[in-house]
Amino acid sequence: xxxxxxxxxxxxxxxxxxxxxxxxxxxxxxxxxxxxxxxxxxxxxxxxxxxxxxxxxxxxxxxxxxxxxxxxxxxxxxxxx
Numbered sequence: 001x002x003x004x005x006x007x008x009x010x011x012x013x014x015x016x017x018x019x020x021x022x023x024x025x026x027x028x029x030x031x032x033x034x035x036x037x038x039x040x041x042x043x044x045x046x047x048x049x050x051x052x053x054x055x056x057x058x059x060x061x062x063x064x065x066x067x068x069x070x071x072x073x074x075x076x077x078x079x080x081x
């Protein structure tokens with residue numbers, strides 16, 4: 001029988017979390033693109049570099065309603081600088 005312990009290991013969970021973060025960052029950029037919101041290179045990099053799932057969730061929600069890409073960071077901006 002095959003050893004499936006890898007699939008429940010901390011490394012496996014870390015890989016899944018990384019994939020979820022990447023997917024959420026891509027979703028944010030897709031929403032902004034669909035809404036024709038210009039995204040500066042620095043803003044794009046900040047979004048794609050983030051690995052905090054809760055922060056990415058907040059940004060995804062904001063991406064649906066903001067007028068400029070920089071507004072996506074909202075109240076999160078000062079604490080991240």
